[in-house]
Amino acid sequence: MDLFLIKALNGLTTGALYAMTAFGLTFILGMMNIPNFAHGALFALGAYIGFSLLGLTGSFWLALCLAPILMAIFGVALERGLIQRLYGDNPENETYILLVLFAVAIMMQEVIILGWGASGQSTLPPASLLGATQLGPIFFPKYRLFILLATLVVIAACWLFIERTHYGALIKAAIDKREMVMLLGYDIRVLFALSFALGTALAALAGVLSLPIRGVHPFIGTDILALSFVIVVIGGLGNLYGAIFAGLLIGMVQEFATLVHPLAPWISVYGVMMLVLLLRPTGLFGTR
Amino acid sequence: MRAGHWHFSLGAVAVVGGSFLLPYLLSMSLAIDIVILAIAATAFNLMLGYTGLLSFGQAAFFAIGGYAAGNVLLHLGLSALPTLLVSGLAGAAASAVVGFLTLRLRNVYFILMTLAFAQLIYFLALSWREVTGGASGLRNFPRPELNLGAVSLSLESTIAVYIFAVIMLLACLAVFYRLISSPIGLVLRCIRENQERVEAIGYPVGRYKMMCFSVAGAMTGIAGGLYAIQWLIVPVGVASMDQSAAIVFMSILGGVGHPLGPVLGAAIYTWLADVISVYWARWPLLFGLFIIVIILFLRGGLTEGIARLAAFLQRTPERR
Numbered sequence: 001m002d003l004f005l006i007k008a009l010n011g012l013t014t015g016a017l018y019a020m021t022a023f024g025l026t027f028i029l030g031m032m033n034i035p036n037f038a039h040g041a042l043f044a045l046g047a048y049i050g051f052s053l054l055g056l057t058g059s060f061w062l063a064l065c066l067a068p069i070l071m072a073i074f075g076v077a078l079e080r081g082l083i084q085r086l087y088g089d090n091p092e093n094e095t096y097i098l099l100v101l102f103a104v105a106i107m108m109q110e111v112i113i114l115g116w117g118a119s120g121q122s123t124l125p126p127a128s129l130l131g132a133t134q135l136g137p138i139f140f141p142k143y144r145l146f147i148l149l150a151t152l153v154v155i156a157a158c159w160l161f162i163e164r165t166h167y168g169a170l171i172k173a174a175i176d177k178r179e180m181v182m183l184l185g186y187d188i189r190v191l192f193a194l195s196f197a198l199g200t201a202l203a204a205l206a207g208v209l210s211l212p213i214r215g216v217h218p219f220i221g222t223d224i225l226a227l228s229f230v231i232v233v234i235g236g237l238g239n240l241y242g243a244i245f246a247g248l249l250i251g252m253v254q255e256f257a258t259l260v261h262p263l264a265p266w267i268s269v270y271g272v273m274m275l276v277l278l279l280r281p282t283g284l285f286g287t288r
Numbered sequence: 289m290r291a292g293h294w295h296f297s298l299g300a301v302a303v304v305g306g307s308f309l310l311p312y313l314l315s316m317s318l319a320i321d322i323v324i325l326a327i328a329a330t331a332f333n334l335m336l337g338y339t340g341l342l343s344f345g346q347a348a349f350f351a352i353g354g355y356a357a358g359n360v361l362l363h364l365g366l367s368a369l370p371t372l373l374v375s376g377l378a379g380a381a382a383s384a385v386v387g388f389l390t391l392r393l394r395n396v397y398f399i400l401m402t403l404a405f406a407q408l409i410y411f412l413a414l415s416w417r418e419v420t421g422g423a424s425g426l427r428n429f430p431r432p433e434l435n436l437g438a439v440s441l442s443l444e445s446t447i448a449v450y451i452f453a454v455i456m457l458l459a460c461l462a463v464f465y466r467l468i469s470s471p472i473g474l475v476l477r478c479i480r481e482n483q484e485r486v487e488a489i490g491y492p493v494g495r496y497k498m499m500c501f502s503v504a505g506a507m508t509g510i511a512g513g514l515y516a517i518q519w520l521i522v523p524v525g526v527a528s529m530d531q532s533a534a535i536v537f538m539s540i541l542g543g544v545g546h547p548l549g550p551v552l553g554a555a556i557y558t559w560l561a562d563v564i565s566v567y568w569a570r571w572p573l574l575f576g577l578f579i580i581v582i583i584l585f586l587r588g589g590l591t592e593g594i595a596r597l598a599a600f601l602q603r604t605p606e607r608r
Contacts, residue, residue, distance in 0.1 A: 035400050085584060095342050096583050098399065099540060102344075102533065103576040103583075110573035222529045226407035229400035237397060263415045270408045277389045277401070 002138050007255050009135075013144040013213070015251020016151035017206045021224060022231040022243040023155065024202030029232065030175040030240060031195035034083070034097050039203055040225030041105035046071045046204025047216040048112055051121050054211075060126035067208045068201040075200030076193045078104065083196075084189065105221060112218045122215030147209050154205065155244060158198070162240070171195060175240075230273045236283030246284065299548050303461060306555070307454040314559060316446045317518075322558045323453040324514045327460050329539045329550030331507035337544035338468055339500045340480030342399050345386070345406025346535045349379040349505045351413055351527035353512025358426040358522045359419060367435035368443060368452065372513045379509020380502045382409075387501040391494060395483075403529075410527040425523035432517060449518050456514060457551075460507050465547060467503065476500055534561075537579050543589030552590055 021043055028036045036042075046067050053063035082104070086097045124130070125143035132139040162168035174181040174191050182188050207216065227250070235246030250269055257264035276284060310319040328350055335341040356378035357371050366374070390401040413420045420426055434441040434452060443449050467473050475496055478486045487493045516522050525531065534557065542553020557575075564571040586593050 029396070033396060035396055082580070092340075094396065095336070095340075096587065098342070099536065100580050100583050103537075103579040106533065107573050107576035110570045110576070114570055114573075222407070226404050226529075230404045233393075233397055233400060233404070237394070266408075266411050270404070270411075273404065274389060277393075281392055 005136075005138050006140065007259070008252065009140055009144065009148075011252035011255030012248060013147050013251070014254065015248035016148055017210050017247075018227060018231055018251050019244040019247025020151050020154060020206040020209075021203050022228045022235065022247045023158070023240070024199035024206075025228045026232055026235070026240055026243040027195050027202070028199040031171060032192055034094065034101070035229070036196075036199065037098050037102040037225065038078070038105040038108065039199070039228055040221035040223070041108040042071060042075065042200050043203040043207040043224045044112060044216055044218065044221040045074075045108050045207075046200075047207030047211055047220075048116050048121070049204070050208030051116070051123060051211060051216070054123055060123075064205070064208050068204040071204035072197040072201040076197045079193055079196040080189075084192070105225070109218055109221055116218070118218055120215050120217030120220075121211075123211045125212040143212055147213070150209065154202070158202075159241075167191075167194065227269070230269060233283055234273055234276045236286030239283070239285040242283060242285035299461070299465070300458065302548065303458060303551065304454075307457075310555070311447070311450065314562075316450055318558065318562055320446070320450050320453050320514075320518050322555045323450070323457050324511050324518070325535070325538065325558055326551040326554040327457050327511040327514070328508045328535050329542070329554045330457075330460055330464055330547075331504040331511070332535050332539045333544055333547070333550045334464060334467070334476075334500060334507075335504045336539065337546070337549070338473065338480060339476040339497060340395075340483075341497065341501065342395075342536075343402040343501075343504070344399060344529075344532055344536065345402040345404075345409070346504070346508050347527050347529070347531035348386075348406040348409035349383055349508040350512040350515070350531065350535075351409065351522065351524075352382045353379045353509025354516040354522040354526055355413070355420050355426055355512075356509065357513035357516040358429045361432055361516070362426075362429040365430065366432060367440070368432040368517065369435065371432055371517070372456065372510050375509045375513025375516075376506040377509070379512065380506035382509075383501050383505025384498065387498050387505075391497045391501065403532075406527070406529065406532050410524070410529070413524050413527045420522070420524065423524055425521050426516075427521040429516070429520065431520060443517065453514050453518070456510060460510065461547075461551075463503075463507075468547065472496070472499075537575065539589075540579060541582060541589050543591030545588065546591040549589055549591040556590065 021039070025036055025039050028034060028039070049070055050063040050067035053066055054060055057063065082100060083097055086093050086100060125141075125146075129143040129146050132141050133145065135145075160168075162172060170181060170186060171191055171194070174186075174188060178188065181191070210216065231246045231250055232243050234250070235242030235244070250272070253268050253272055254265040257268040280286070307319075307323065310322065314322075328346060332343065332346055335343050353375035357375045360366050360371050360374045386402070386405045390398050390405070393401060414423055416422075431443055431449075434443055434448075441448065443452060468476070475486065475491055478491075479493055479496060483493055512522075512526065515526065538553040538557035539550040540553070541557055542551065542555075543549030560575070561571070564574065568574075582589060588595070
């Protein structure tokens with residue numbers, strides 16, 4: 001029973017980070033209909049910047065807050081400076097935007113290797129979150145609890161933003177019917193930039209949060225990218241929040257699969273994906 | 289149709305001529321790599337340039353073809369052509385499975401899933417050591433002979449492998465040309481332009497896409513088999529995302545949509561990678577930048593650049 005509880009909490013913790021990343025991806029995908037092929041690289045770069053900020057300032061909290069902001073600025077710059085040149089009515093443009101994002105991801109990976117070396121990095125949790133705390137019958141690391149809490153807070157904040165603010169409503173509307181929002185007189189470019197910034201910030205935040213528990217290395221981007229794509233498809237196409245559930249699910253599946261076999265985690269992830277594709281191609285909560 | 293035949297002959301001459309020239313300009317092993325990747329890039333072209341399907345996972349089928357060939361050579365000792373047949377069938381089978389699960393998704397999600405499946409197959413290759421040799425790769429299999437019934441040619445010398453690879457490239461290009469200039473090719477191009485309309489007219493779009501994906505998978509598998517025959521090792525890296533990205537980028541570089549674009553792109557990319565990587569290990573940084581510039585300014589790749597240059601040079605003053 002204790003093992004089950006620990007496993008469940010561990011699964012939720014990794015799941016929370018996956019959910020956060022995938023939620024950011026769904027945002028960009030829903031808003032701009034672009035699969036952000038640089039999402040994994042943004043996760044990695046965010047983590048590395050957080051690592052450096054931690055080294056520079058010694059404060060994990062500062063790194064945690066500043067890295068996503070810096071990455072969001074980078075995301076907006078990327079979107080405004082590069083991606084927007086490729087917008088157009090031609091559906092082929094989607095392919096090219098995707099390719100440009102992938103090229104950017106490769107460049108980012110090389111930059112990471114140039115800046116931080118090819119081996120991985122990791123850090124310790126901040127002093128206030130070291131050690132474990134007692135939760136009923138078990139002891140559980142404080143930092144992992146923090147991750148769960150932080151993810152909850154962040155997702156709740158995003159929900160509040162989307163469901164209860166004017167801009168959030170605009171974003172929801174634009175995801176649903178972009179031309180209509182444009183016809184109503186709103187500058188869609190602001191919404192695009194905002195969405196891209198938010199998606200990037202979420203990925204970067206997840207990256208920094210994951211530093212003490214999984215570390216980061218230059219090639220983690222591809223893994224995170226593939227995993228995020230799987231989560232988005234499982235969670236459901238056209239549904240913003242489905243990705244959160246799917247992320248948590250995948251985290252749990254991975255965690256419990258290690259009980260079976262060391263290699264079972266990824267087999268089970270892709271197994272779930274194939275099952276969903278077979279039985280419910282629109283995803284678990286998909287609407288289209 | 290006459291124009292089509294004329295272009296085909298010209299293309300064949302260009303490829304054959306190029307393949308004569310290549311070993312003099314570059315090392316033989318580099319030339320063989322170019323030919324092998326040209327086959328994979330042509331398969332990619334069939335998918336993206338002619339059907340509008342972007343697959344980010346072609347390396348998976350390349351690797352599967354290679355592993356199939358390696359295992360067949362190791363355990364059954366087949367000769368070259370049956371080995372490549374097995375590679376092709378393996379590639380086709382794998383792409384049929386992936387296609388069955390993913391082609392019914394909307395285009396954007398199809399692209400995501402090709403990447404996901406490619407990662408799946410990469411992990412599979414890393415873990416299934418009995419079949420793939422794991423991280424150290426599949427090795428210790430013999431190079432096959434080329435058994436043509438009456439006569440059996442040895443492929444031991446690199447030049448023999450090169451000629452064999454070039455013949456396979458020409459065969460694949462012939463199949464490719466035949467396909468794209470046929471009514472099937474026309475339907476594929478229509479699917480690229482407006483899938484819903486083709487469906488509305490009554491064509492079984494799903495089946496056409498499946499066929500295209502399987503043919504591309506078979507070709508890529510054959511390329512993988514050739515790789516195994518040439519290098520006598522199938523490292524796990526051939527299934528990696530880098531390899532998929534390389535196939536995508538070299539096709540874009542050469543010009544997707546033109547039948548020979550990716551062949552040119554494979555040549556330029558492989559040569560550049562070989563030359564620049566000596567000086568700077570971080571050369572993908574430059575190449576990523578290069579791809580972005582191409583997508584922004586010269587979307588049709590090098591073939592578009594050549595066409596524009598030719599058009600520019602053809603303009604005489606009195607025509608203006």
